[in-house]
Amino acid sequence: MIQKLTIARPDDWHLHLRDGAMLEAVLPETARHFARAIIMPNLVPPVVTGAQAAAYKDRIVAALPNDMSFEPLMTLYLTEDSDPEDIAAAHATGLIKAVKLYPAGATTNSASGVADFKNVRASLEKMAEIGLPLCVHGEVTHDDVDIFDREAVFIDTVLDPIRKATPGLRVIMEHITTKDGVAYVQDHATDLGATITTHHLIINRNHILVGGIKPHYYCLPVAKREEHRLALRAAATSGDKRFFLGTDSAPHLDGDKESACGCAGCFTATNTMALLAHVFEEDGALDTLEGFASRNGPQFYGLPVNDETITLVKNEQATVFPGKIESANGPVTVFDPGYDVFWTVAD
Ligand code: NCD
Numbered sequence: 001m002i003q004k005l006t007i008a009r010p011d012d013w014h015l016h017l018r019d020g021a022m023l024e025a026v027l028p029e030t031a032r033h034f035a036r037a038i039i040m041p042n043l044v045p046p047v048v049t050g051a052q053a054a055a056y057k058d059r060i061v062a063a064l065p066n067d068m069s070f071e072p073l074m075t076l077y078l079t080e081d082s083d084p085e086d087i088a089a090a091h092a093t094g095l096i097k098a099v100k101l102y103p104a105g106a107t108t109n110s111a112s113g114v115a116d117f118k119n120v121r122a123s124l125e126k127m128a129e130i131g132l133p134l135c136v137h138g139e140v141t142h143d144d145v146d147i148f149d150r151e152a153v154f155i156d157t158v159l160d161p162i163r164k165a166t167p168g169l170r171v172i173m174e175h176i177t178t179k180d181g182v183a184y185v186q187d188h189a190t191d192l193g194a195t196i197t198t199h200h201l202i203i204n205r206n207h208i209l210v211g212g213i214k215p216h217y218y219c220l221p222v223a224k225r226e227e228h229r230l231a232l233r234a235a236a237t238s239g240d241k242r243f244f245l246g247t248d249s250a251p252h253l254d255g256d257k258e259s260a261c262g263c264a265g266c267f268t269a270t271n272t273m274a275l276l277a278h279v280f281e282e283d284g285a286l287d288t289l290e291g292f293a294s295r296n297g298p299q300f301y302g303l304p305v306n307d308e309t310i311t312l313v314k315n316e317q318a319t320v321f322p323g324k325i326e327s328a329n330g331p332v333t334v335f336d337p338g339y340d341v342f343w344t345v346a347d
């Protein structure tokens with residue numbers, strides 16, 4: 001039985017760091033284990049221009065403790081007013097690694113997202129031309145589509161038409177939550193990848209709703225039925241290079257989660273790697289963890305795999321994770337898998 005596993009230092013291909021006091025509180029949680037992360041641009045106001053991304057990157061680097069190293073991989077938030085030339089310029093300098101598409105109203109801070117896709121055609125075409133990937137929050141937002149169906153409907157009515165209309169556009173379906181998402185990736189070529197979160201490998205919708213509502217399990221896209229969770233597990237542990245880790249670690253203050261209108265987002269930066277070791281071991285797939293967390297992502301983005309390593313260790317005693325991270329504005333609850341985990345990341 002493996003008690004120790006050394007893998008290339010992982011990266012997180014979908015991360016929310018926020019800004020100000022929250023950024024300071026959560027950045028070390030990611031930088032402790034991860035070398036790089038794709039930084040989501042859904043600040044208020046959103047990170048739309050290259051200049052805004054450069055300024056945000058500077059704030060992230062300034063918030064990093066001196067004894068830690070971490071490279072933020074910046075993204076731009078696609079709006080109907082985005083300037084294709086500004087996007088291309090930010091890509092040419094190496095500042096940004098992707099552009100993020102939020103359908104308007106889909107999730108936290110997505111009011112500036114895209115409502116009419118013909119208004120982003122020029123940006124998408126420019127991205128296809130220069131090889132800049134599009135990260136997609138894949139949910140429709142129409143009132144008449146059930147929240148549990150929004151990913152599957154998005155694939156058919158938005159994603160597939162966008163891809164067909166934009167040959168050569170590389171797309172990352174972010175935080176897929178359904179067997180439909182898994183199948184769509186599997187059925188297509190190498191210009192399509194998908195990130196999977198840690199928490200969607202662990203919880204299904206019962207965890208949110210049975211025995212009392214659990215606001216810390218509420219995120220978007222919302223966790224679906226068990227059959228979908230199992231499809232995600234199979235995809236993540238399969239070794240298929242098109243699936244890779246994007247934690248979608250999304251911190252909100254406890255007061256904003258434990259509310260009559262609770263925010264969407266699970267905060268998993270702190271214990272993600274230990275939880276993944278548990279999940280992959282449970283599925284007899286520890287040999288594919290390095291691909292999922294450390295190799296497939298860089299390959300899709302055309303970046304080198306990290307030279308450094310981390311070592312995961314399985315102990316006799318259950319690991320004690322902090323229940324909360326303190327920020328200057330209040331606590332943030334760390335995702336609780338609901339069972340004991342014996343893995344930890346060695347110092
Ligand atoms: C994210 C957030 O809080 O910014 N929330 C979430 O539930 N995942 C936004 C997002 O990625 O959808």
Ligand code: ZN
Pocket residue numbers: 014015016040248250
């Ligand atoms: Zn997210």
